Amino acid sequence: MVVVIISALLFDFTNGFHDTANAMATSIATGALRPKVAVAISAVLNLVGAFLSIEVAKTISSGLVNESLITPTVIFAGLVGAIVWNLLTWLLGLPSSSSHALFGGLIGATWVAAGASAVNFSTVVGKVLIPAFLAPLIAGVVAMSGTYLAYLLTRRADREVVSRGFKSGQVISASLVSLAHGTNDAQKTMGVITLTLITAGALPVGSAPPVWVILTAGLSIAMGTYLGGWRIIRTLGKRITEIETPQGFAAETTSAAVILVSSKLGFPLSTTQVCSGAIFGAGAGKRLAAVRWSLAGQMALAWLFTMPAAAIVGALAAQVAGTGVLGTALVALGGLVIAAGIYVLSRRRPVTAANVNQPVTSAQLAPSAA
């Protein structure tokens, strides 16, 4: 059980640095915040957000899979699937959904270990898949309208002053996204740990997460956030479209609003997809802005693959881990080896706070787009 909780916290950590980009990419791209300052603010607010609402944690710990049919080992296998997929997409700089990786891993592992009937497919479709499809569209439409209006209203004013005004606004709006991120993504790990405690019999079925779970989950996502996923920040901040401060402000306000409302209603939606949708929308809202729609296709593809891919890794892990203690150890070892390998690969072409805003050359684009 301890191993499961540690791997859940590890997942949370990857979630943090995978998703720093969502909140801070546009602020870093427009220069509203210096990269290091941005991730620090984001980390603190993620922790705060983790305490604000636990609706999403409840959705995950009660309802996605049948608690009475699975064991902590299954959850462990699911987490390994999610972590591996998260690291892989981070290496490629793809803003894929950490949430879907988690769900995919869990569903795959449960399916193998307890049969398809242990997965509540109707909850999965109703609470995860449909919102996953709609949320980026909603965010895109809202951000597009907002951006359009922002440019319309300020079109006669002095460009310089307007740009500076929105730059200050971005500090607040980006902070809100981080807060929102805590209310949605930190919840997912809490949900998983709570689910583990329930399956291990330490908590009654349908319990809310205990305080120590909220605290550790919040802390580990904050730490991951502080390390910063510079690769994905570059994708969102530079590669989709060149972002001006009014667009950044519009995109961030939109993301924060969409995520906060969904958190409130217990929809575990993908903050990544919402933010990406908002950035595309903000790009499209300014007339004649150059949005790289081909990148949208690439990202959508990665999104489609996320759940099944993580599910397959999760299923494999569950198969092996299900053979006993040795199997579980083997899965843990395998996960560590893959993580280490990805880390080594990432050192070859590091993206850091120092070079995150440099123009992306086509030579750099090619391998990460593959």
Place this chain on the structure above:
Amino acid sequence: MHIEWAALGEIFLVAFGAAVGVIVLFSLGVAVLAPPALGARGLGGDVPLGGRRTIATLCFLTCVLVVGYGIYLIIAR
């Protein structure tokens, strides 16, 4: 299969209202505060600077209130 269309619709409407509302208010504030570009007539160009500042402050304050209320709703549940 149970899809919560009502909840999804609520997300869209509330998010649209809140986000676009805040963006418009903030833009107005910025537009009123910023001097018009050379040769163009800006928003509230005939209003003296003091008045424009008051209007802008009101806009920004409303933004803060909207955001604060949103967070309050989430905490209060």
